[in-house]
Amino acid sequence: xxxxxxxNYRAELEETLKRLSEHDGVxxxxxxxxxGRVSQTTFDQQYTKKILSNISGFTSQTRNVVRDLDPMNDxxxxxxxxxxxxILIAPEEDYILVVIQQPSQD
Amino acid sequence: MxxxxxxxxxxxxxxxxxxLELTSEMDDVIKRIQVSKNVAxxxxxxxxxxxxxxxxxxxxTVQYGGMVSxxxxxxxSVIRDLDPTNELTFLRVKSMKHEVLIAPDEDFVLIxxxxxxxxx
Numbered sequence: 017x018x019x020x021x022x023x024n025y026r027a028e029l030e031e032t033l034k035r036l037s038e039h040d041g042v043x044x045x046x047x048x049x050x051x052g053r054v055s056q057t058t059f060d061q062q063y064t065k066k067i068l069s070n071i072s073g074f075t076s077q078t079r080n081v082v083r084d085l086d087p088m089n090d091x092x093x094x095x096x097x098x099x100x101x102x103i104l105i106a107p108e109e110d111y112i113l114v115v116i117q118q119p120s121q122d
Numbered sequence: 123m124x125x126x127x128x129x130x131x132x133x134x135x136x137x138x139x140x141x142l143e144l145t146s147e148m149d150d151v152i153k154r155i156q157v158s159k160n161v162a163x164x165x166x167x168x169x170x171x172x173x174x175x176x177x178x179x180x181x182x183t184v185q186y187g188g189m190v191s192x193x194x195x196x197x198x199s200v201i202r203d204l205d206p207t208n209e210l211t212f213l214r215v216k217s218m219k220h221e222v223l224i225a226p227d228e229d230f231v232l233i234x235x236x237x238x239x240x241x242x
Contacts (some may be wrong), residue, residue, distance in 0.1 A: 070200040082217045097212040098201045
């Protein structure tokens with residue numbers, strides 16, 4: 017990718033994340049890179065740290081459970097629902113996208 | 123999948139967690155979930171990871187039982203750590219091949235295994 021290409025990619029990414037975070041009911045989002053560091057967040061630092069420490073480990077454990085049960089299978093999505101929130105976890109190859117929103121009406 | 127099973131379970135006679143009686147009501151609820159086209163199996167696992175009821179074979183149940191109920195415990199503490207006043211109500215783990223729906227309750231966990239492509 018050229019320097020221009022990277023800049024455009026970055027702008028588009030931030031645009032998409034902004035749009036996502038402004039969606040109805042969304043409280044915020046965090047993007048965790050493959051080194052386990054936060055690359056984007058719309059939450060304050062304290063809460064982001066909590067999310068990072070809890071969700072990274074939980075996602076790994078969940079992925080391990082899936083693979084342990086069937087080595088040919090892999091994790092594609094997780095929804096953790098609670099009284100006050102719903103946490104959506106999209107584990108991708110290079111990052112984990114975490115979105116926290118109000119619990120959706122089922 | 124609706125949340126009727128948990129309501130059913132909670133309205134069961136209060137009693138010892140040791141000998142949890144699965145009334146015919148709960149059996150009916152499990153049957154109702156099970157006949158859903160995309161559902162491969164339904165399991166009820168107690169807090170020790172021991173299966174109380176299952177529509178799947180023994181080895182699948184034992185495999186899932188332990189790991190999934192541990193995962194549910196982990197999810198519970200994630201939620202509480204982020205907000206001590208909050209509580210886990212439901213967990214959905216989607217993989218390429220299936221989706222596992224996990225409904226935790228005080229004394230046990232209800233686990234439904236369904237096809238990955240199944241509708242909400």
